[in-house]
Amino acid sequence: MSSTRLPRDLHPVAWWVWALGLAVAASLTTNPVALLLLVAVATVVVVARRSDQPWADSFRLYVWLGVAIVTIRVVFRVVFGAGDVGTVLVPLPSVPLPHWVAGITLLGPVTRESLLAGLYDGLRLATIVVCVGAANSLANPKRLLRSVPSALYEIGTALVVAVTVLPQLADSVRRVRAAQRLRAGETGRVGRLRRFLVPVLEDALERSLSLAAGMDARGYGRATGLSRGTRRVTGGLMLAGLLGICVGTYAVLDQTAPRWLALPMLVVGLLAAVAGLLSAGRRVERSRYRPDPWRWPEAAACAGGVAVAALGWWTGSHDVLVAYPDVSSVPRLGAASLVGAALALAGALCSPPAAAPYAARAETPADLTVGVGA
Structure with missing residues (x-):
């Protein structure tokens, strides 16, 4: 293969x-x-x-x-x-x-x-x-968060909460449903919905926040030792890029605006934004364990x-x-x-099959017999 x-x-x-x-x-x-x-x-x-x-x-x-x-x-x-x-x-x-x-x-x-x-x-x-x-x-x-540009690492905790809430919600639904099958409770529709919905939402949000707190405690996306001039240059480039993109997009959509405010301003804004991202990413040091191929x-x-x-x-x-x-x-x-x-x-x-998560192999009666005999 x-x-x-x-x-x-x-x-x-x-x-x-x-x-x-x-x-x-x-x-x-x-x-x-x-x-x-x-x-x-x-x-x-x-x-x-x-x-x-x-x-x-x-x-x-x-x-x-x-x-x-x-x-x-x-x-x-x-x-x-x-x-x-x-x-x-x-x-x-x-x-x-x-x-x-x-x-x-x-x-x-x-x-x-x-x-x-x-x-x-x-x-x-x-x-x-x-x-x-x-x-x-x-x-x-x-x-996915490991693949974002280095400049976005400073808002990594917010990205974690935003990206993982719904996947954590699906996992919380499975776990809460399995737990409620083991205990009796209200049989009405409103009562069952309240017993199911509140724990699911609370558990999903808490797990996402716990992951974000763990990343913040490990210094995820933080950079130290930056001069005031570096911060000003990076901030100025980002603001100029945002302003250029906004003006250029408006001019492209509005046919009555001067044409030099359309594509030229949009290109200038994009270049300034890219320069700002590169400047912000240069001051973030990170290492990757087993990078994705x-x-x-x-x-x-x-x-x-x-x-x-x-x-x-x-x-x-x-x-x-x-x-x-x-x-x-x-x-x-x-x-x-x-x-x-x-x-x-x-x-x-064309993609390969998904990798199965690691699971410990269950012991069979033959394994137990061999262990006892040894």
């Missing part, structure tokens, strides 16, 4: 690049068939390549969150008035509102077109959430994510009717969407 196919954890940055490529493709379309195809790709890869670690169980939480997003989006279409244009399904009466909330109506006729529009919008957001959940389930969040499976996963994002952008620019189908017609799937999904799936499945 090749060394690249031996069970190991893929580089976490590769998983995030792959998942963000799927999320970018999902943000560029409202085609429900293409969105469901992206969800299917993410689900297949998670099932095939996730490990037995606690954070791997968090994917189902993202899936349920996506279902809730779609449901809420459709309900909002019904509650806040969907309009009477189209095929009326439920002729609900409209609730009159004061003049200072003009443009907003409550209830009203529920049409098929309005429900489909809400379904398409909610499904797009839900697909983005599922793609991010796939990255969080496949990538080790603690190993970057081999061809990582490159294949990244290429699959970039390919699906590029094909999604091409579809949104050149085949608008496929990317944004009319709610009055049956959506169809373009060849670019199929090719992008196939490349994303193939690139992710």
